[in-house]
Amino acid sequence: MTEAFVRAARTFLDAHLPPRAPRSATDRVALLEEIDSAREAETLRAAKRWQALLYDAGFAELDGERAREFAALLAEYEVPDLQPLLVGLHIVAPAIREHGSAELKARYLPRLLRGELTACQLFSEPDAGSDLAAVRTRAVREGEDWIVTGQKVWSSGAHHADLGEALVRTDPDAPKHAGLTLMLVDMRAPGVEVRPLRQMTGGASFNEVFLTGVRVPDADRIGPLNGGWKAAITSLSSERAALGGAVDAVPPDLVERLAEQARRRGLAGDPAILRRLGRLRAALAAARLTGQRADLDPAAAASISKLLVNRAVAQAVETASAVLGPALAADTGDGYAWTEFVLGSPALRIAGGTDEIQRSILAERHLGLPRDPR
Template identity: 80%
Template sequence: MTESPDAFEKRARAFLDAHLPPRPARTPSDRVALLEEIDPEREAGTLRAAKRWQGLLYDAGFAELDGERADAFAALLSRYDAPDLQPLLVGLHIVAPAIRAHGSDDLKRRYLRPLLRGELTACQLFSEPDAGSDLASVRTRAVRDGDSWVVTGQKVWSSGAHHADLGEALVRTDPDAPKHKGLTLLLVDMHAPGVEVRPLRQMTGGASFNEVFLSEVRVPDADRIGPLNGGWTAAITSLSSERAALGGTVDAVPPDLVERLAEQARRRGVLTPAARARLGRLDAALTAAAQVNRSAGLDPAAAASISKLLVNRALALAVEAASAVLGPSLAADLGDGDHAWAEFLLGAPALRIAGGTDEIQRTILAERHLGLPRDPR
């Protein structure tokens, strides 16, 4: 029998009450960073908490909700002080969908449950140096050796690779085929011999991204996602899921962002008509981005690109509003909590680029969903 909305809400509330404290009242020093500097000990603690919480969600049946139930659960969860699941985002929302859609039954059996429970973490090994946004320009080679592949190459901009157990790697298995045809998607053991991860320091001071060197790393053919030389199709599934997940990062923006900026403007005496108009545009952009995430009837791939565009627009407006309101105080920590906004401004550009720039999203919508002529390449 289908559970009624009231019964679902009652069960969800009981679960949350049993496992989480209420969300504490906000203080002026609350962090608003999108990508913040975090020391290794704190990062390890965040990862442990995320794994434990995801395991509880999975076991209780709240890890794979969609539609109205996902919205209802998110609304309830917003009232509680829940662990941050960001360290598990790639495994949950990028790698798992590709395995579910293209993996063999054996691959699904071995990896889906551990990923969805948070037991395994994952990273994406797609981008390469000098390739820019052309993900199909893959130079990392995989050569067949019996029942395994020997992988050699370099990947870059891999979020969370420094704590990942698995790497979803797009590799070239047929160097003579057209660039989109000779690719295969493999799951790499990030603890295997030959894997080296080096952090990339970003302007926020943190190191969320990494470059990964693969030196004759052996990968069993049983850990292949999708058909041999058919990796581009499987990769598109991951990329679409990534856009959807990053489009959903509107939820990562503080829910009271507009209110907090208005409060800052009021305190400084700069809540002018122009400032009110700027905050109004920001509020409208955040509302639009959230609405697309909840819309029914849209093609999921198109919705992902639209959502990503709207989130990027909201982030740009948020940076503009924060800069106008806070002004020079962004550059100095005066002990009143204002300097926390500097990390918001420094982290926003990376989040806007992640998962594809605005230009890439518009090209996807134009070519794949509107049937417009392809850009010359």
């Protein structure tokens, strides 16, 4: 069964993708890469084309061993960047699948999974980030609709999203976790305003979103009224799992490229650099292998993998800084090729819940340790 699957997958990939080209030690390395609007639009089009091919061929919803085998094969090819679709595929779709009505699933899931619709997450607010249950965006019932008013922030991809998964307060008198509802907002609806947030990488993949009297049909509610916290947790857990797989966004030859940079600078025999490179290789391997373990509770695995990925990326930044030195601050040359990677790395420690939140989840929910005082 496995051999037949690998043969079928390789036949499909050979038919649609070129083999992965060798990378140079001086090639650009980036997290939250800065790209202009024209390139961003083409990246989105390419992502939609590739996701449609995956979905139609039956490779869009793999799990377990098949997902791991397919991911290993993908590393051999030049694969379109699916970043513009990740929120819809790995954050919004799981919540709809788990909590949505049959009608909601039929209306949105196939189009999200095929890449026809893009989505963003409307969770965080200026005064409700780590304490997400403190959101204040209000939804007031009006007939068969809800009227939504409030502000969201750090919404990745909101500027090109068709749908927004919004956590809103529908019962202001209930305890804060109990008065929330999750619903889908049409990002083209009247009253939706998206403003880009410029990052220190130079890009603007995050946004703040203003919702002013936005009309949302009750049919677009995900899960029960005032039961939004449970549905939101499904999205957050899925996001953590996806970010735990972010190690795949790290170039597989990252250590070799840094080693080549060290050789160029006469540091190939430096014991401190060699130790850093060895530790980085081990950290990346630990992150990748942990993500492949089938014996871990999926929720725990998501938090563990995310922490390991963050640690590996932090070590990559430290190693790049040690190897490249002041060249990282230059606006040209080998060091500049790594600047976006270094500047984009802190975002991984925040997205999907900070490292501190992941440790609390593991301690309280999975190890049974006492909860912090609330």
